[in-house]
Amino acid sequence: MQASRPRHFALVPAAGSGSRMGASQPKQYLPLLGRPLIHHALATLCAAPDIDEVFVVLSVDDAEWARHDWAALGPKLVPLFCGGATRADTVLGGLRAIGAKVEPADWVLVHDAARPCIAPWHIDRLVRELADDEVGGLLAVPVADTLKRADANRRVAGTVAREGLWQAQTPQMFRYVMLRRALESASAVTDEAGAIEAAGLRPRLVAGDATNLKVTYPLDLHLAEWILRNRQG
Template sequence: MRYWFIVPAAGSGSRFGSERPKQYAPLAGSTVIENTLERLLELDVQALVLAINPDDSYWQSLEISKHPKIRTCAGGAERADSVYLALQSIAGEAQESDWVLVHDVARPCVRVADIRLLIETLAGHPVGGLLATPVSATLKRVGSSQHPAATMMNTAGAVIETVSREHLWAAATPQMFRYGLLVKALQGCRDAGISPTDEAGAIECLGLQAEIIEGHSDNLKITHGADLALAEAILAYQQQHKSGE
């Protein structure tokens, strides 16, 4: 069985608050993207396809860009577009039943052991699944406030209801699906004008179910600048306790 990694990395990271895309932000002596890719490359994969912005001026300056397992392709405007284009770039090599693992470039703290668990658990599955963690926070559904003074308070809105967290899981990555199914799912979404926010969402459009594999909550996705300090602390803890392996 063959495994391919796809890492969409064409986004500008507008919420990150920096001119430099977040994947190139400094982290633990290198950059976010280097930390992420180095973990993925610990696994035995056919190739790792990195979908980057055609105007990316940072990637070629990194030593890891010369790694023989890494290929690049032009990414798209949305995550789903980048993943689709990466899938198309290996169309002449990948087989329908090959596994594709899609991982967020901004998740440098993913544990290699969790990825191995994902691969081993789903090895014989016809569809695939994803790493996720049970939702532990109390969830509130928010709408427009009816309070007359709310517009002056700069609130985010008013609580409509408290949502039960029973059966709710926070999706993470990698998300692992059969090559043929993922191509079909994303093509169907494109034809329908739908832009799924993750691969499991695209698979749902085919009427199929993705399996959940419980991962660790330290698989942080860096979104804001302040997340870098937390990621740095997680990586240091994992290194000390050898829990990133």
């Protein structure tokens, strides 16, 4: 039976290798303040009162997950070993795996495993601003820097006007049935909003902030550590 209100489920794709970090282990397991990098995002999501369950979608052959203790995150956390070759494949695999647990109108918040600095207020703002939205949306920040388009020789081919441009973040929040159908039809996208856009819909941009950074290069780990240490005290 459908609950009196749509529920909220978090889905964290974590089947990638993080090759740009140049590390010997998947990026999501690199140490950050004594914990695996992914632990920080999962802890915030599991502690969020609006989120009913948190699914982390891992590679089918992931052996690293079992080497860590996740018990402190509580019963909300559920690992799913059904990740695919791409982010879209992994998210879609996760959506298929939880199909029996969710209702079509329930919300799914997809969050990058490599964004460890997500804060409670990020989740709260996204949930509140999208509660009555017909499409859903994503956290994002307006582009502040001048953008340059490069040619094949890495020389400037032109300057791109930044007016109206936003940098996408996560979580990205959409209704379960809408997101699943969109990804079934658009598997080449790099984020969930792209699949929704390909379906002819226009996701809403919800203002985030720069602290919700994505760890992509080694220096980003130091920035994430600084953010988390200063946020805690």
